[in-house]
Amino acid sequence: MLPEIEGFKKWLRRRAPKASTPIHYSSDLALFFTWLGKPPGDVWVQDIDAFIEHSLVQGHAFATINRRLAALRSFYHFLTVEADDAPKNPVLPKRHFIHLGLRLPRDIQDPDLEKLFAVIRGPRDRAMFLLMLRCGLRVGEVRNLSLKDLYLDPSFGSLPRLWLHGKGGSQRVAYLSSQPLAALEVWLQIPPRVRDEAVFLNRFGRRLTVTGIQKRLMNYCREAGLWVTCHQLRHTFGRHLTEARVAITSIQRLLGHARLRTTEIYLHISDAQVQADYDTAMQEIARRLPLNGDEA
Template sequence: MKRRNYSAHTVKNYLNRLKLFLGWLPVPVEAATSAYVKQYLDHLLEKHLAPKTINEYLLVIRSFYRYLNEEEGRDVESPTTRKMSLRMAKPLPRNVRQSELDLFFSVITNKRDRAMFMLMLRCGLRVEEVANLELGDIDYHCSQIMVRSGKGGKDRTTYFSTEAGSALAAYLHIRPRTKNTRIFLAEKGTFRGKPLSVRGIQKRMEHYSRQSRTSITCHRLRHTMATQLLNGGADIVTIQELLGHSEIELTMRYSRLSNLKTQHDYYRVMERLETQNDDTLAAEVPPIRN
């Protein structure tokens, strides 16, 4: 996985899921059959895991057996099949209403935390991208951020608004001087001064969501940025580049969510049609004679 340039976060998740499967498997790896994998999927369903999560476990198992064949030269048949994947719903991305955003940010007084979540909302950064952000990635002169090794190991450039730039500058002004180049650092405990982890950022998000009585998550802030851009008239390809989507189909989901743009297009066309109908009707009705 490292040779294929997977992120450390992805490698950790794969290994954890593989460890859970191998710990459950009651027979040697070579003796595993599709029946055992199906039993394991049932075991995960009983734990009320989401279909998307269960399919990710299945992908790990499939990848492991492919590794045994291609890397280790073991003649072991994979016990997984394509038909095992759970059917998944295709829900729309969930954005956040402005009233919820106002409540959420009203309870955040910590400058570090405000800067982190403002980067997600205004720049569309993923939580892993915020955690990995370094001082040299920020270009204040051009108001842009170089996102290095994003999802899929791809670099991209995104931009920050005045609001996000001000929040980031306010934190950098009080950030402790250290040789560590990561921007966001832990402020308390034994890890003080060390880079803040992905889970550490998520815990801060959960804390403020409870405090503000909202259901905001890190990824919902990213969804909100995309939806607001689309409602504001931004091109779908521009949004794809800013979010770092590899496929345009992923970005197109927001066009189904963007009610303001849909409303605008609907009423614009309807107004034109109804005006044309009124003119036609007026021309067809004969004048009334006394």
Template sequence: MPEELKAFLNYLLLERNYSPHTIAAYQKDISEFWEFLQGEKSLTMVGELELKKFLVYLLKKKLSRRTVARKMVALRSFYRFLKKSGFIKENPSLNLELPKIPKTLPEVLTVEEALKIIESQKQFTPIEIRNKALLELFYGAGLRIGEIVGLKLGDVDLAQGYVRVTGKGRRQRIIPLGSYALNALKLYLEVSRPALGPKSEQLFLNQRGGGITPRGVRLIIAKIVKKAGINRKITPHTFRHSYATHLLEGGADIRSVQELLGHKRLSTTEIYTHLSKEQLREVYIQAHPRSREEKK
């Protein structure tokens, strides 16, 4: 690995406090560019032309525009760091234009769908008890999958009714928990977790007693959603989108939702206000007699 890339990854870890998962993603994207250069130029000898060629190469691979933009943003950050740290004199990515990403509203569950999925776990077995606690935290606290997996036993305070979450950039926040989530967690900690034979300090365990993984969580959610009879793609992040949307629809102010979600920028949270407006428009079109022209 080139020394300049090592220095950048250390910077992300030590100064930016990025998670290992995020750092690995940066390493993968920048290493792909390094391999693309095929030894013809080092990373510090690159100009704007090489970056543009790489952009064309990525687009020809028929990757999504979002994926291409993410890879190019990683390179922008890398070259900004190299310029700031004195590895290079000029930043070749300064005038690089990124592919435009179409704005799409996130998929959300209706309240009825969310409850149907959660209630499908009858808590007859340790696994069902664990799964219900997982679902209650996803929907009742709006956590990211990495945040759920990263929870430790000491992060949950049942007496005070909150969970301490470490989010992006290792920023911590305190999330209040409702009675349903608290009751599900209490049952999991008293009955299910001991039965799984704990071998980890992670809050949520797999069937063998080890810490649950992001892949494991995705498989669990997919299986539960299918069993609940929801015939569309629902991911763990769909519960986070639903949490935010249902909070706003219930009258929560956007600044509070931003804090609960752990968003650094308010603009990231504002997409959920657009989503609520779209849903209101759909209700209006379906219900109001003057919302559309009569067919002649």
């Protein structure tokens, strides 16, 4: 790996020690410079154009391409911070970033959830994936969960809760309903092989990685004959809250969204009022204009 990338990775880690951004950005940069075969000082705007074309031909998702462009732009910003004679930033937002339209969250249908959880029998894994489905935890928040973050015996009138270290190093609180609380308590009753602050350990007695958690879900999906992701469990939590007519501001807090606009997209996939209005309208339209072709 280039020494400039190593320096950039350390710089990101100092700014956000708990974030996964240093890992992803350094990987994206290594991929780009390996493909290009040039040092950072010789990269031009046209090289970024060519990289975007290459990525599109390879079939990469627009969001993936934009993340790699963000990594490159952040990397060159870092170089200007470190040196007065740093190369000019070759990534131009208006020229290079791909505009993304509104993308609706992909949730999991309830019958598929039943199939999935029917094969998740281990107490550790059942607790992990119920925290995503019933509390809306991100996979990184599950991975970062430590024993000191658990508040399972609250004062009278309060719910059990988790103190989460989330996206971008931010912190938030997640409440525990009876189902994930019971699953978590079952897991915590099993004595660990080693003393560790992490709630979820691998077979070597170390904190599970994000990749390790994702692989566990992949194995269960294969057994259940379906394909879902960890983040889809979180999306399904959002849908379930919407269907239960929870206030949108409460859903925002429960999902840990910084902007209400991010939360509002869940109304597009399951808005009870819109569904009721549509059903009423279609019944009235069908009564006035039945279009009974079979009777003609």
